[in-house]
Amino acid sequence: MSTFTVTDDAAGTNAAEAKAGSGAYPDADYAHQYDDDFVSRWDELIDWQKRSEGEGTFFIDLLRKAGAFKVLDVSTGSGFHAVQLRKAGFHVVACDGSPTMVKRAEVNFRRHGLSIPIRQSDWLELDSQALGKFDAVVCLGSSLCHVFDEKARHQVLQRFRSLLNPGGLLIIDQRNFQAIRAGKFKASGRYYYCGKTAHVSIGEVSDHVCEFVYTFSDSATFRLRVYPILPQQLSDEIEQATFSRPRSYGDFKPIYDAMNSDFIVHTAIAL
Numbered sequence: 001m002s003t004f005t006v007t008d009d010a011a012g013t014n015a016a017e018a019k020a021g022s023g024a025y026p027d028a029d030y031a032h033q034y035d036d037d038f039v040s041r042w043d044e045l046i047d048w049q050k051r052s053e054g055e056g057t058f059f060i061d062l063l064r065k066a067g068a069f070k071v072l073d074v075s076t077g078s079g080f081h082a083v084q085l086r087k088a089g090f091h092v093v094a095c096d097g098s099p100t101m102v103k104r105a106e107v108n109f110r111r112h113g114l115s116i117p118i119r120q121s122d123w124l125e126l127d128s129q130a131l132g133k134f135d136a137v138v139c140l141g142s143s144l145c146h147v148f149d150e151k152a153r154h155q156v157l158q159r160f161r162s163l164l165n166p167g168g169l170l171i172i173d174q175r176n177f178q179a180i181r182a183g184k185f186k187a188s189g190r191y192y193y194c195g196k197t198a199h200v201s202i203g204e205v206s207d208h209v210c211e212f213v214y215t216f217s218d219s220a221t222f223r224l225r226v227y228p229i230l231p232q233q234l235s236d237e238i239e240q241a242t243f244s245r246p247r248s249y250g251d252f253k254p255i256y257d258a259m260n261s262d263f264i265v266h267t268a269i270a271l
């Protein structure tokens with residue numbers, strides 16, 4: 001397994017200044033929120049077996065249909081999708097800005113006997129000169145909402161665009177913040193976070209912030225504060241970063257009830 005370390009600054013951005021994230025919400029800095037204790041429980045939260053049953057071959061089918069081979073998983077977390085996609089035969093490079101998540105993913109790659117290159121990098125530091133270009137970029141597990149500021153999200157989406165070959169595929173999913181902001185949070189436990197011993201609920205929610213509260217079997221509690229981006233807004237922002245108008249799926253279905261889906265997946269082609 002190869003681990004890249006970010007030592008270069010090839011994109012000309014100062015890493016500390018450029019870090020995409022919480023802006024006016026320093027308490028919501030993603031790297032701090034994913035601390036050792038929380039990350040050590042991430043796989044209990046997910047339940048890899050149930051999660052893979054819940055999503056089936058949805059992402060694999062999308063990628064195959066797009067003719068993708070080289071896939072960049074920009075928010076690999078503990079490595080769930082990197083492993084699924086590598087096992088399905090894709091060439092996968094994994095990235096994440098959280099050092100604790102990267103360590104966890106490395107353990108999981110070893111556990112699965114897979115050699116998947118992984119890099120610790122904030123999205124704004126991802127650099128096509130160092131990484132090469134990809135047929136697809138996947139940003140899964142409701143990750144982009146860690147970026148609160150619209151301008152920063154635009155830069156991140158442009159960065160994802162710069163890592164794609166022409167015609168490459170972008171896949172981004174989000175919790176269904178339209179339903180959540182309307183007071184209809186639903187965690188069916190069938191998708192993404194399937195662990196039976198962990199419970200997800202909503203703390204503070206407004207147009208500006210959404211707080212998820214994760215409670216584990218030993219009553220340990222962790223909070224994630226994110227920007228509750230609406231599906232329509234995310235579609236617009238993806239398009240503005242030189243992508244085709246995104247297609248969307250609710251809980252992996254092309255026709256769905258917008259108020260009754262846990263997650264919305266957006267797919268778009270790099271123009």
Ligand code: SAH
Binds near residue numbers: 020078080098122140
């Ligand atoms: N995809 C994984 C993890 C989702 S959690 C899963 O589905 O299980 C969100 C992940 O996004 C975290 O691992 C976090 O470190 C990463 N992340 C959030 N903001 C980031 C940024 N600006 N740069 C790089 N990674 C980021």
